[in-house]
Amino acid sequence: MRYLLGGFYYRETNRIPFYYIYQQANVNLVQYRQDDENAAAFGRLTYAVTPSIRLTAGARYTSEVKRLDGTLAGNVRACVLASCPDADPLSFSLALDPPNFNPAAGAGTVTLPVFVDNSGASGRRAHFDRATFRLGADWDVTDRNLLYASYESGFKSGGFFFTSDEGVYRPETISAFTLGSKNRFWGQRIQINAELFYWIYRNQQISHLVNDSAGQAIFATQNVGRATYKGAEIDARARLATNTELSADIQYLDARYSTFVYDAPNTNGGVSNGTGCPSLAVSTNYTIDCSGFRPPYAPEWTINLGGQQTIPLQRGDLVADVHAHWQSTTLTGLEFVRDEYQKAYWLVDAQLTYRAPGDRFTLGVYGRNLFDATTIANSGPTAFTIYTSAALNPPRTYGVRASVKF
Numbered sequence: 001m002r003y004l005l006g007g008f009y010y011r012e013t014n015r016i017p018f019y020y021i022y023q024q025a026n027v028n029l030v031q032y033r034q035d036d037e038n039a040a041a042f043g044r045l046t047y048a049v050t051p052s053i054r055l056t057a058g059a060r061y062t063s064e065v066k067r068l069d070g071t072l073a074g075n076v077r078a079c080v081l082a083s084c085p086d087a088d089p090l091s092f093s094l095a096l097d098p099p100n101f102n103p104a105a106g107a108g109t110v111t112l113p114v115f116v117d118n119s120g121a122s123g124r125r126a127h128f129d130r131a132t133f134r135l136g137a138d139w140d141v142t143d144r145n146l147l148y149a150s151y152e153s154g155f156k157s158g159g160f161f162f163t164s165d166e167g168v169y170r171p172e173t174i175s176a177f178t179l180g181s182k183n184r185f186w187g188q189r190i191q192i193n194a195e196l197f198y199w200i201y202r203n204q205q206i207s208h209l210v211n212d213s214a215g216q217a218i219f220a221t222q223n224v225g226r227a228t229y230k231g232a233e234i235d236a237r238a239r240l241a242t243n244t245e246l247s248a249d250i251q252y253l254d255a256r257y258s259t260f261v262y263d264a265p266n267t268n269g270g271v272s273n274g275t276g277c278p279s280l281a282v283s284t285n286y287t288i289d290c291s292g293f294r295p296p297y298a299p300e301w302t303i304n305l306g307g308q309q310t311i312p313l314q315r316g317d318l319v320a321d322v323h324a325h326w327q328s329t330t331l332t333g334l335e336f337v338r339d340e341y342q343k344a345y346w347l348v349d350a351q352l353t354y355r356a357p358g359d360r361f362t363l364g365v366y367g368r369n370l371f372d373a374t375t376i377a378n379s380g381p382t383a384f385t386i387y388t389s390a391a392l393n394p395p396r397t398y399g400v401r402a403s404v405k406f
Contacts, residue, residue: 001047008040016070032070034160039063044134052141056150058134064157068124072162126168130155144184152176156205161220163212169221175200189239199229204260206334209381211265211285225259227295243310248303255298260290274381276336293336296378299327316356319364323349332390333379339388342376353401361404372396 018031044058136150156172180195203223210220231253238246263285264273270282277290294300303326311318325347333340348371353364372395379390 001045003046004044006042008038008042010036010038012036030070030072032068032072034070035065035067037065052139054138056134056136056138059131060133061129061131062155063127063129065125065127066157066159068160070162124160124167126158126160128158128171130171130173144188146182148178148180148182150176150178152178158205159221161207161218163218163220164214164216165212167220169205170203170223172205172223173202175202191235191237193235195233197229197231197233201227201229206262208262208334209265210263215284217265222262224262225257225291227255227257227260229253229255229295229298231255243312245308247306250304251302253298253300253302255295257291257293257295260293261287262290263287274335274337276338290334290336294331296331296333296340299330301328302326316354319353319355321349321351321353325349332376333381333388335381335388337388339390340376340379345373345375346371347373347375351401359405361402363400363402365398365400367396367398369394369396 012035014034016030016032016034040060040062042058042060044056046054046056048054132153132155134150134152136148139147141147152175154174154176156174158169158171161167161169177198178195179197180193182191182193184191202225204225204227205221206224207219207221209217210222212218212220231251233249233251235249236247240246261280264275266273266282266284266286273279273282273286273288275288275290277288277293279286280289281287303324305324307322309320311320326344328344330342331340332342347369349366349368350370351364351366353362355362374395375393377391377393379388381387382389
C-alpha cells in the first residue's frame with residue numbers, strides 16, 4: 001500500500017491602476033483590483049491487490065475566493081465620414097475571396113453609426129469550491145505490457161466580468177474516462193501506446209458580446225452547456241539503430257456540443273445573428289442554438305511525425321531532429337462562420353545541434369514552420385462591423401541556440 005497526502009495554498013493580487021486607451025473610434029477607461037485566494041487538500045491511496053494489479057483512489061477538495069473591485073467605461077463608435085471628418089476610411093469589399101484585393105485601394109467605407117457606453121459595477125466577491133476524484137486500475141500483463149483504466153473529475157474556477165448586473169460565471173467541470181495500454185517490443189526498441197478516451201464538459205465557459213439588463217453591450221463570459229469529446233490515440237516510437245529513432249502519434253477526435261444555447265445582442269434588426277448557428281428566438285437579443293456543432297480547436301485528425309539521427313564525432317556528437325505536424329480542418333472561433341475555419345495544413349520544424357563531450361555545452365541552429373505556412377491561431381467577429389478578425393500563428397522562424405553547463 002502506498003499513500004500520498006498534501007496541501008496547497010495560493011494567493012495573488014493584481015492591481016491595475018487607472019489607464020486610458022484612445023483609438024480612432026474606441027475609448028476605454030479601466031482600473032481594478034483582483035484578488036484570488038486558493039486552498040486545497042488532496043490525497044491518493046494505491047493498493048496492490050497482487051504484485052501486478054494495483055487499484056488507486058484519490059480525492060482533492062479545493063476552495064477558492066475571488067474578489068474584484070474596479071470600473072470599466074468604454075465608448076465604441078463606427079461612423080460615416082460626415083460625423084467623423086478626421087477618421088481614416090476603412091476599406092472593405094463584400095465579395096467573397098475577391099481576387100487581388102488590396103485594402104489600401106479604398107474599395108468602400110464602413111458606415112455603421114454605433115455608440116456604446118458600458119460600465120461595470122465594483123466590489124464583487126465569489127466563493128467556488130469543489131471536490132474532485134480519481135479512480136484507477138493498472139495491470140502489468142508482463143514486465144513490458146501495461147493495461148490501465150481510470151475515471152477522473154476536475155473543475156475550472158469561475159470568475160467575473162464587467163457589467164451592471166451580477167457579472168459572475170460558474171465553474172466549468174469535466175468527467176474523463178480513459179482506457180489504455182503501454183507496450184514495448186523487440187528488446188524494448190519499439191514502444192506502442194494506445195488510448196481510448198471519453199470526456200464530458202459541463203457548464204463550458206465562453207466569452208462573447210451580449211446585452212446586459214441595462215441594455216449595455218458588454219463582453220461577458222458565460223456558462224453555455226455541455227460538450228463531449230471522445231476518440232483514440234496511438235503513439236509509437238522505434239529505435240531502428242543505436243543512433244536512429246523515429247516517432248509517430250495519430251489521434252482521432254469526435255467532439256460535439258450537446259447543449260450550446262446563448263443570447264447575443266440584435267444589432268442589425270434581425271437580419272442575421274452573425275453566426276453559422278440557427279436562432280431560436282429574435283427580439284432585442286438573439287437566442288442562438290449551436291448545439292450539435294463541433295467545438296473550436298478540435299480537429300478530427302491530428303498526426304505528429306518525428307525523426308532523430310545522432311552522428312558521433314571524434315569529440316562530441318551532432319544531433320539532427322525533424323518534426324512534422326498535420327491536422328484536419330479546424331474551427332478557430334465560436335461563431336461557426338466560414339472565415340473561422342482553418343483548412344488542413346502541415347507544419348515542419350527542424351534543428352541541428354552539436355553536443356560537446358559530457359554535454360558541457362551545446363550549439364545549434366533551428367527552423368520552425370520551414371515552409372512558411374500561414375495558419376490561424378484564433379478568430380472572432382469585430383464588434384459592430386461586418387469583419388471577422390484573426391490572429392495568426394508564427395511564420396517561418398529560425399535562429400541559433402546555445403547552452404553551457406556549469
